[in-house]
Amino acid sequence: MLKNAFLTLLSLAIAIGGGGGSVWYALKAQDGVGAIRIGQWTAFPEIGTQAADPYSKARVAREGVLALGRAEGLSFIAERDAGGDQLRRECAYMIEGGFPTARFWTLYAADQSLGVVDTDRxxxxxxxxxxxxxxxxxxxxxxxxxxPAPGNWLLTEGFGRMYFVxxxxDTPIASSTGLSDVTLPRIVKAGCNA
Incomplete structure (x- = not known):
């Protein structure tokens, strides 16, 4: 009797823990259902549309972000450099290359919650x-x-993981036909503080 109760509780704990862990992983991963990858950059083009998959909708709800519709724009997130290493706040990087046609674009270094990295400036x-x-x-x-560096400089301070957003x-790449021939800038590690 006690053995059956223990096995039942163990089974429930494994099922709930495993299910919750798999959902957390699916929502945290930058690759997954509905994702497209261009170099180091990942985007979810359907995230702000009616056709968004359930994981994309859950990601928007969890992060509390305002998702852009297809006609409004598209966000790309990078979590690794060209060498495949995770982006770190204590490292220096060069982001180099061309940017696709758009009326306007923004780039910022983000923390785990995809908010702007805290800096004094x-x-x-x-x-x-x-x-x-x-x-x-x-x-x-x-x-x-x-x-500080001459030219274009993006400030990052502190230690730990970071992302580039x-x-x-208002860009033609947000349409399904515009993503086939898009190239995005490369992220190259220049060095790290010890």
Missing amino acids: PRLAALQSYQVLRQPDNSVIITVGNR LTFY
Whole structure:
């Protein structure tokens, strides 16, 4: 009798724990149902539409973000550099390359909750398309780190994981046909503080 009760409770604990853990993992992972990957960047193009999958809807509800509709824009999130390592706040990076056509885009370093990384100088923790210096070929080179750099510089401070969030507003890449030939900038690690 006691053995049956124990086995029943153990089975329930495994089922509830395993189910909850798998849902947490599915919502936390940047890859998954409905995701597209371009280089190091991942996006969920259907997230703000009626056709969004249940995991995307749950992700929006959990994070409390306002999802962009297909006609409004598209957000890409990067959690790894070109070498496959997780992005760290104590490391310096170069984000280099061309940006797709858009009326406006923003880039910021984010913490685990995808909010802007806390810094003493919050206005330096984000960049937007109207303020960046461009190369002659219209590409952009952005230095990311805790030490000021000439040109485009994005401030990050502290230690731990971080993400880059790149959002394009009013862009043709948000349509299903626009994603096939899109290239996004590469994220290259320049070094880390010991």
